[in-house]
Structures are given as C-alpha cells and as structure tokens.
Amino acid sequence: MTMEDSEALGWRSVADLIGDHPDAAVALIGAPLNERSLTPGRCDLGPRAFRAVLPRFSTYDVETGQVLETRVHDAGDVALKALAPDAAFAPLRDAVQAQAHRRLTVIVGGNNAVTRPGVQGLGLPGTALLTLDAHFDLRDTDQGLTNGNPVQALLDDGMDGSLISQVGLAPFANTKRAHDKAMAAGISVRTAGECQRKGFAAVVAEELERLAARADRIYVDVDIDVIDRSQWPASPGARPGGVGVHAFFEATLLIGSHPKVRAVDLTEYDPSLEVGDLGSLTVGRWFCELLAGFEGR
Numbered sequence: 001m002t003m004e005d006s007e008a009l010g011w012r013s014v015a016d017l018i019g020d021h022p023d024a025a026v027a028l029i030g031a032p033l034n035e036r037s038l039t040p041g042r043c044d045l046g047p048r049a050f051r052a053v054l055p056r057f058s059t060y061d062v063e064t065g066q067v068l069e070t071r072v073h074d075a076g077d078v079a080l081k082a083l084a085p086d087a088a089f090a091p092l093r094d095a096v097q098a099q100a101h102r103r104l105t106v107i108v109g110g111n112n113a114v115t116r117p118g119v120q121g122l123g124l125p126g127t128a129l130l131t132l133d134a135h136f137d138l139r140d141t142d143q144g145l146t147n148g149n150p151v152q153a154l155l156d157d158g159m160d161g162s163l164i165s166q167v168g169l170a171p172f173a174n175t176k177r178a179h180d181k182a183m184a185a186g187i188s189v190r191t192a193g194e195c196q197r198k199g200f201a202a203v204v205a206e207e208l209e210r211l212a213a214r215a216d217r218i219y220v221d222v223d224i225d226v227i228d229r230s231q232w233p234a235s236p237g238a239r240p241g242g243v244g245v246h247a248f249f250e251a252t253l254l255i256g257s258h259p260k261v262r263a264v265d266l267t268e269y270d271p272s273l274e275v276g277d278l279g280s281l282t283v284g285r286w287f288c289e290l291l292a293g294f295e296g297r
Contacts, residue, residue, distance in 0.1 A: 014068065014288055015054035021073040026294060027099035030077030031092055031110035031118075031265070035084045036146045038139075039236035042272040043111040043147075047077050049271040050108045050287070053280035057288055068291050072106075075099055085113035085145035089120075096121025096263060104256075104294055106287070107265040111147035112137060115221040116154055118265050128163040128215035129154065130207055132251070133223035134170035134192065134239055136178040147268070150221075152181070161185025163215055165207035168192050168200070168226040170239050192226075192241060200247035201254055208258050217262040220255050224283070225268050234279030235268045245282060249289045256293020264290060 018028060030047030037043060059068040078095045080088045092107075096118050099105045107118050112133075119129055131137070131151065139148040141156055155161060165188040182189050188207060195203050211218050225235035228242035243251075255261055269283055 011058050013055045014057040014059055014284070014291070015051070017059065017068060017070060017291075018054065018072045018074050021071040024071040024073040025103040026070055026291070027073045027075050027102045027105045029075045029095050029099065029105065029107045031080065031107050031114040032077055033080045033083070033085065033088050033092070033110040033114050035082065036113065036144070037111045038146055038148045041236055041270040043109060043268060043270050044080070045271040046110055046269040047108045049280050050269070050283050053277070053284040054287070056281070057284050061288075061292060064292075066292055066295070068288065068295065070291050070295055072291075073099075073102070080110075085147075088113070089117045092117035093121045100262070103297075104261065105263040106290065107263065108283075109265060109267040109269070112150055112221070112223050112267040113145060113147045114265055114267055115150040116145075116157070118221075118263055119154060119159075119219045120157070122217055122219055122263055124157060124159055126216035128211035128218045129159070129165070129221065130204070130211060130218055131164070131166045131221040131223065132168050132204070132226045133166060133221065134168055134173050134225050134237060134242060135223070136166060136169065136174050136182055137223075138178040138181045155185055161187045163211065164188070165211055166190065167203055167207055168195055168243055170242060173237070173239055192243065195243060200243050201250040204251040205254055208254065208261070212258070212260045215260070218258065218260045220261055220264040222264060222266045222286070223268050224266060227282070232279065232282060233275045234270055234273045236270065236273070237268060249285060252286050252289040253293040256290040257296045259297050
C-alpha cells in the first residue's frame with residue numbers, strides 16, 4: 001500500500017471536491033455580509049468557518065453507500081466587508097449571476113440580507129422562492145434594508161407572492177402584521193407546528209412541487225435558525241420548538257435532488273455563538289446532504 005492509498009492519517013474529504021473547476025456543475029460563493037443585522041453578531045465569519053470544517057467530512061455515506069463525486073467550483077468570497085445590504089446588493093447579485101449557467105449555485109452567508117441579491121442573480125422573472133426560516137422576513141423597508149426584510153424587499157421589487165413559500169415559521173417569533181402581509185401577498189405559509197405534525201421534509205416536498213408548477217427555477221433560502229435551538233445555538237434567532245436536525249438533513253437531501261432548484265443559500269450562521277463545533281459540523285453535514293441530493297437528479 002502506498003502512502004497515497006493509506007487512510008492511516010487522512011481520508012478523501014468533501015473539501016477535496018472543491019477548487020478551481022470552471023466546468024463544474026456546482027458553484028460555491030461565500031457571502032460574508034454582516035452589516036445591519038437586527039441582532040448584532042458575526043455572520044461574516046460563516047464562509048470561513050464553513051470551509052474550515054469540510055476536511056472533517058468524508059465523501060462516503062455509510063447509510064446509503066453513496067460516494068460523493070461532484071466537483072464544486074469555488075468562486076471565492078464576495079468582498080463585502082463593512083458594506084450595508086444596499087451597497088452589497090450589486091456585487092452579490094453579479095456574483096450569483098456569473099454562476100447562473102451552472103445547475104446549482106450554493107451561497108454561504110452571511111446574514112439573511114444575501115437572499116434578495118441571490119434571487120435577483122437568477123433573474124426575478126420565472127424564479128420562485130422557498131424559505132426555510134423561523135421568521136417571515138417581512139419587516140418594513142422604510143428604514144432601509146436589513147436581515148429582517150429580504151422577502152419584503154423582493155415583494156417591493158415586484159415578485160409575485162404566490163411564487164413564495166415559507167416553511168418552519170415559529171410561534172411568538174413573528175408579528176400579526178407580518179402574517180397578514182404574507183397572506184395578502186399570496187405567500188404559502190407553513191408553520192413549525194404543521195411541520196412537526198406532517199413531517200418537515202413532507203411539507204418541503206409539497207412546497208417544492210407547488211413552486212415547480214408555477215416557475216422555471218427555484219431559489220431556496222435556508223435561514224438556519226429554523227433548527228431547534230437545543231440542536232443549533234449558532235444563530236441569534238433560533239428558538240426552542242424548531243425543526244430537528246434529522247428532519248432538516250432529510251429536507252436538504254430533497255432540495256438538492258429537485259431539478260428546478262438552481263440556487264441555495266445558507267444564512268444566519270454566526271460562528272461566534274458556537275458550542276463545541278456544533279454549528280460548523282451542522283453546516284458541513286448540510287452541504288454533504290445537498291450534494292448527495294444533487295447527485296440523485
């Protein structure tokens with residue numbers, strides 16, 4: 001056995017799939033946007049922490065026997081230091097647009113303000129939005145853009161509310177006004193309680209099919225505070241009663257496998273709130289499940 005073959009000191013990891021691969025079907029963009037977070041934090045550290053944990057993940061899934069082989073083109077981090085969401089809009093939109101010819105683009109934030117330019121990077125006409133989120137993100141925009149109003153900003157841009165599905169909304173974490181806005185706009189609203197009763201992955205599958213029937217492509221916003229806080233402390237907005245990680249990973253596999261999903265973001269990961277690497281290990285597994293689903297298309 002040669003040193004290259006030996007697994008004594010290492011293994012082929014998911015990090016080995018990522019690099020300068022111009023012809024890859026999947027692209028990765030870091031979006032370290034942090035300014036105008038309603039709860040101050042360090043979501044700008046998310047892309048770095050995400051990349052750093054990937055060597056800890058093998059390409060092999062013992063549950064299914066699948067070996068991940070998809071190469072991922074690393075498009076690097078967009079330069080967003082100290083930029084507010086309005087100033088970050090064009091560079092983020094353009095970065096996503098530059099990768100839009102690929103079958104899947106993964107954007108790792110960063111706060112939730114990355115979602116609006118991400119959707120616009122795919123092109124607003126013909127694009128639907130699925131959010132996995134404890135919050136509506138429909139705060140008013142009269143005081144400018146924040147991580148609390150990307151969905152409202154998209155409605156202001158002219159997005160058809162019937163092309164938006166919001167899954168995992170938490171009780172006592174939103175306002176009646178935001179709920180009323182969502183219903184008036186025609187947004188499909190699926191609460192955390194409904195997800196618990198029906199199964200999170202089942203609800204996500206229903207909404208993917210609903211949107212696929214109405215749009216040419218789907219953008220998925222994964223605000224990771226949708227996960228129960230006992231299993232996900234690394235977001236200021238995570239609450240007790242959220243989605244369990246097993247259900248979250250199951251839904252991620254479905255999202256990756258859907259042929260109309262063209263871009264997925266992960267937002268509100270704040271490494272400064274880490275407890276025992278729980279956050280980074282969760283986002284690493286999320287990425288593995290996303291690639292595993294993609295390979296099943």
